[in-house]
Amino acid sequence: MEFAVDQALKIYSGGLGFLAGSHMKSAYALNQNLIGIAMLWKHGYYDQERNVDNSMKPEFREKFYHFLVDTQTRVSIDIAGKPVWVHAYYLPPDVFDTAPMFLLTTDTEGNDAEARSISYNLYAANNATKVAQCMVLGIGGTKMLDALQYEPEVYHFNEAHALSGAFYLYQKYKTAAQLKKRLVFTTHTPEEAGNEKHNIHFLESLGFFAGVPLATVRKITGHKDDTFNHSLAALRLARKANGVSKLHGEVARQMWGGYDKICAIDHITNAQNQxxxxxxxxxxxxxxxxxxxxxxxxxxxxxxxxxxxxxxxxxxxxxxxxxxxxxxxxxxxxxxxxxxxxxxxxxxxxxxxxxxxxxxxxxxxxxxxxxxxxxxxxxxxxxxxxxxxxxxxxxxxxxxxxxxxxxxxxxxxxxxxxxxxxxxxxxxxxxxxxxxxxxxxxxxxxxxxxxxxxxxxxxxxxxxxxxxxxxxxxxxxxxxxxxxxxxxxxxxxxxxxxxxxxxxxxxxxxxxxxxxxxxx
Known part of the structure; x- marks a missing residue:
């Protein structure tokens, strides 16, 4: 959802972004076979300004990035019963010394004002918009890779924001076992607010499950009631997961240990790019x-x-x-x-x-x-x-x-x-x-x-x-x-x-x- 690779590219809010940015820089330095999929937030997170009395004032301004390359590649995804175009821009590796990155936006021709606004602000306050953003990242991101004719061996979901992509991949690979072979997951927080839950029918009405029937969704994610826990679903659909420090690995195993059919949770301690x-x-x-x-x-x-x-x-x-x-x-x-x-x-x-x-x-x-x-x-x-x-x-x-x-x-x-x-x-x-x-x-x-x-x-x-x-x-x-x-x-x-x-x-x-x- 956010990558902090340079001051000039304002598509991040904080630590999660700083971490992902360092990951992209090290993947580049180590010449790893890895690409990053991100969102191109038109207004960024927000510009932190001041009111007259010096108190904090959030400001939202359009950002333009002339160093991004238009891939001329678009895919359409269904959100709340209507098609929404997702357009990909490319950040070449030599611009900020990162692994190759593709940035997704809905601010593109063919979309109405509501659809365009999905990719305006990182972490929208409105629930439906936030879920739609996750769908652009997840379904839009995985579908975009198909359109770019790029077939990854492994999809790494960094937090559960991209979870909707798992259901698109389930449609593509036909079985949960085939999906599991390709999916890994990182959980970044023990905080309740960081592990999202939504009503399963609300998600279905938005098209979150990428056309997978609700009975199948329940079966492959183990959700029996109507509260859909995104992190829990990711832990059940991935072949392996990790926390982000030794202590967090222990906390995560304890936190999720009472649930059946989750994958093993290891830990990989966070780090930053020297x-x-x-x-x-x-x-x-x-x-x-x-x-x-x-x-x-x-x-x-x-x-x-x-x-x-x-x-x-x-x-x-x-x-x-x-x-x-x-x-x-x-x-x-x-x-x-x-x-x-x-x-x-x-x-x-x-x-x-x-x-x-x-x-x-x-x-x-x-x-x-x-x-x-x-x-x-x-x-x-x-x-x-x-x-x-x-x-x-x-x-x-x-x-x-x-x-x-x-x-x-x-x-x-x-x-x-x-x-x-x-x-x-x-x-x-x-x-x-x-x-x-x-x-x-x-x-x-x-x-x-x-x-x-x-x-x-x-x-x-x-x-x-x-x-x-x-x-x-x-x-x-x-x-x-x-x-x-x-x-x-x-x-x-x-x-x-x-x-x-x-x-x-x-x-x-x-x-x-x-x-x-x-x-x-």
Whole structure:
């Protein structure tokens, strides 16, 4: 549904896209026999702008991409009883150093306004439109491959968004066994909202099952009642599946283990593309264990980030001051504003003269998620009180890179077990930023507390939010700040260890190889 391959191609929202983009870049570097199928979102996700009072304002604007090649190839799919044209554009590998990619749009001749709008916005709020988008990706994508005369040995559905394509393939290959031979599936989240369910008759009325009779759909997916679980259906139709970290693999097996006839669920830990994300000077210094150059370069990179802070917020940050960054998708379980829950303690942290700190927040809430938007805006209003607190808009690939380069500590505090993997901390670590994190997702495979990262102790029973908040403050006050200011050599050694550890396993060449060998 989303691929983040370059700042210029705005067809992604967050981590899922960043991950898929890194996968495409590594597939290209490794010369793998792989292509990507994506959606060409006319308005992208949204442009994150500001209202008069600096609160967040989502804006939707048409995007034009002159570097895409028109394949002149179209297929028609039936959505809610009417034909909808799907048109394919091609992203050549040498444009952004990716595997070959085909991008699908319904904004094409022969479609009425409603049909054209299906491919306008990533993750439409309207249920029928969102399902239609999934049908364009799934049925449209698999049908488009036939029209392009490309016959894959394996179809990899990255999340259940493309599930409708399985029913088109069932029609093509005639049996569930033949379909299973060709289908693999990645589940990316234990979150309820990320594992979609719809009424089976609603899906049938839209044409989601690509002409497969409802009785057959029930038989091959094992759904007896009228609630159709997309992820469960994918797990029953695929020959193999994977979670996206060791911990998430365990959570996924536990989560789905009570259901019969599901495929085996392995894990392939997420990773990011070093060639795209890592600053060359930092990387060269890492390979030479040159901590002095790393720290000198870090100061230069902080100054670059602080130009954006000054431009957006009118604040002059100091490159000598410890800078903590929280930047990712705004979602409730990620607890963006945790440090501000205790105002008195937050104020004490922000006004500490012995150990000064600067904190930056950035990220995009879903544009209809008022809870997440209110959290974002609450931080904006609070930042008016502090010259060392900034909330940035426009969190896309370019700003993400600046923040990774310019942070000293990368804050990540989701509720434990609810972050399937998380990947932003990987690219921060590649760029000499230390992870300051709860013990969840990929961190469990990476972190050695006090050696390559600072880890919040796992909360016991009771008020987990309060425990995590108290433990985070304690960690910052007694470990992070004193190490940075009083023991700079220890800090530098931690940074070098972190950089070496993240590069040893969390590069996407390893991930793409594991997908190729373990899953495909």
């Amino acid at each position: 060639a795209y994300w890592t600053d060359e000077t930092l990387e060269k210094a890492r390979t030479q264990s040159d901590t002095k150059t790393i720290m000198a370069r870090k100061e230069v990179l902080k100054k670059e980030l602080f130009k954006t802070v000054a431009n957006q917020c009118g604040k002059l940050f100091d490159p000598k001051v410890l800078t903590i960054v929280w930047a990712r998708r705004f979602a409730g379980y990620k607890r963006a504003d945790m440090l501000t829950w205790d105002r008195e303690r937050f104020h004490k942290l922000m006004t500490n003269e012995k150990y000064p700190v600067q904190i930056i927040w950035a990220g995009k809430p879903y544009p209809k998620d008022m809870g997440a938007i209110n959290t974002f805006n609450g931080l904006v209003y609070l930042s008016n009180l502090y010259s060392n607190m900034a909330v940035l808009t426009g969190y896309e690939l370019a700003l993400s890179k600046l923040l990774k380069d310019g942070s000293d500590a990368w804050l990540n505090n989701p509720v434990v077990t609810r972050e399937a993997s998380g990947t932003s901390g990987m690219t921060a670590a590649m760029n000499a930023s230390l992870n300051l994190s709860t013990y969840d997702g990929w961190i469990c495979e990476f972190a050695r507390d006090g050696e390559n990262s600072f880890i919040v102790p796992v909360a016991k029973e009771g008020d987990i939010n309060k425990q995590d908040m108290d433990n985070l403050f304690e960690l910052i006050e007694t470990q992070v700040l004193p190490t940075y200011y009083d023991r700079p050599e220890e800090w530098q050694n931690m940074v070098l260890t972190s950089m070496n550890d993240v590069n040893a396993f969390f590069g996407s060449d390893r991930m793409a190889t594991e997908y190729y060998e373990k899953l495909y």
